[in-house]
Amino acid sequence: MNKDKVKLGIAPIAWTNDDIPELGGENTFEQCISEMALAGFAGSEVGNKYPTDSQELKKALDLRGLVICNQWYSTELITRPYQEIEKEFRAKLAFLRIVGADVVGPNEQTRACQGNEKIGVQEGKAIFDNDEWKLMIDGYNKLGKVAKDEGFKLCMHHHMGTGVQTPDETERFLNDTDPDSVYLTYDSGHFSYNGSDPVAELKKFVSRVGHVHLKDLRSDIQAVGMREDWPFMKAVRQGVFTVPGDGGVDFPSIFKILEDAGYEGWMVVEAEQDPAKANPFEYALKAREYIKKHTGL
Numbered sequence: 001m002n003k004d005k006v007k008l009g010i011a012p013i014a015w016t017n018d019d020i021p022e023l024g025g026e027n028t029f030e031q032c033i034s035e036m037a038l039a040g041f042a043g044s045e046v047g048n049k050y051p052t053d054s055q056e057l058k059k060a061l062d063l064r065g066l067v068i069c070n071q072w073y074s075t076e077l078i079t080r081p082y083q084e085i086e087k088e089f090r091a092k093l094a095f096l097r098i099v100g101a102d103v104v105g106p107n108e109q110t111r112a113c114q115g116n117e118k119i120g121v122q123e124g125k126a127i128f129d130n131d132e133w134k135l136m137i138d139g140y141n142k143l144g145k146v147a148k149d150e151g152f153k154l155c156m157h158h159h160m161g162t163g164v165q166t167p168d169e170t171e172r173f174l175n176d177t178d179p180d181s182v183y184l185t186y187d188s189g190h191f192s193y194n195g196s197d198p199v200a201e202l203k204k205f206v207s208r209v210g211h212v213h214l215k216d217l218r219s220d221i222q223a224v225g226m227r228e229d230w231p232f233m234k235a236v237r238q239g240v241f242t243v244p245g246d247g248g249v250d251f252p253s254i255f256k257i258l259e260d261a262g263y264e265g266w267m268v269v270e271a272e273q274d275p276a277k278a279n280p281f282e283y284a285l286k287a288r289e290y291i292k293k294h295t296g297l
Helices: 029-038 054-063 082-098 130-149 167-176 188-193 198-208 219-227 232-237 251-260 280-295
Strands: 006-010 043-045 067-070 072-075 103-108 153-157 182-187 209-214 265-269
Touching: 006 067, 006 280, 029 043, 029 054, 029 280, 043 265, 054 067, 054 082, 067 103, 067 265, 072 082, 072 130, 082 103, 082 130, 103 130, 103 209, 130 153, 130 167, 130 182, 153 209, 167 182, 167 198, 182 188, 182 198, 188 198, 188 209, 188 219, 198 209, 198 251, 209 251, 219 232, 251 280, 265 280
Parallel strands: 006 043, 006 265, 043 067, 072 103, 103 153, 153 182, 182 209, 209 265
Antiparallel strands: none
16 A cells, blocks of 8 residues: 555554443553554543543654544534534544644534443444434535535445445445535444445445544454344443454455455544553554554555
């Protein structure tokens, strides 16, 4: 891959988990970003321990040669007035611009269950009716235009437990939104957990991919989790996800599809695990070595 076009980042969720704050509760922000830099990554997404003051965050990142490459952004377009969300969205873009980002990765969180440890991710999955779907689509088209006008790419993150989880829902979302201003955060782990082939789904959607999450899957744990309909967070605690090269996802094929398509942007290792069981720095180094071996980056 061309290192001038593809950059490597890593998410802090391996150090401290946003949905389960006690996972990695002992790990500090400074430790997290220092180990990211030591492992050879250039970018980070935003975690729950990161400073909310943009200048404070920028200073800490600059010291380590890092930038922010993206941030998760929860939308509630189905249940809240659009004007409120746009105001908050513009403030988020202003924050992200200062810390180096040009991507924002939202997901519609109406009735989402991924953070609920009492509800199975299949039974509790959000499903939108046609009126709700239209509200979401209209909102994303408007937010996508705002992002584009501000020099950002809005890259919707399909996610387990939400109303845009399955390949069919992802395809419907992309078909219904403006391809000039709404893109996809492709996540190999979420398609895999859902029982889909992440390689086939990337082939299908690659023209709309604006951001990439590299997440591997331990299929033996996934099989039990799906059969017993575990809450999503239970699957995380049990170690269903891991870094590229440590599970069953065919990353060499994923890298080739991205390269052949001329992908430009970030590839981000986002593999949430219990840091007490999977040392974040050790796994970051493992991921970095694997990506270098298979991409040359």
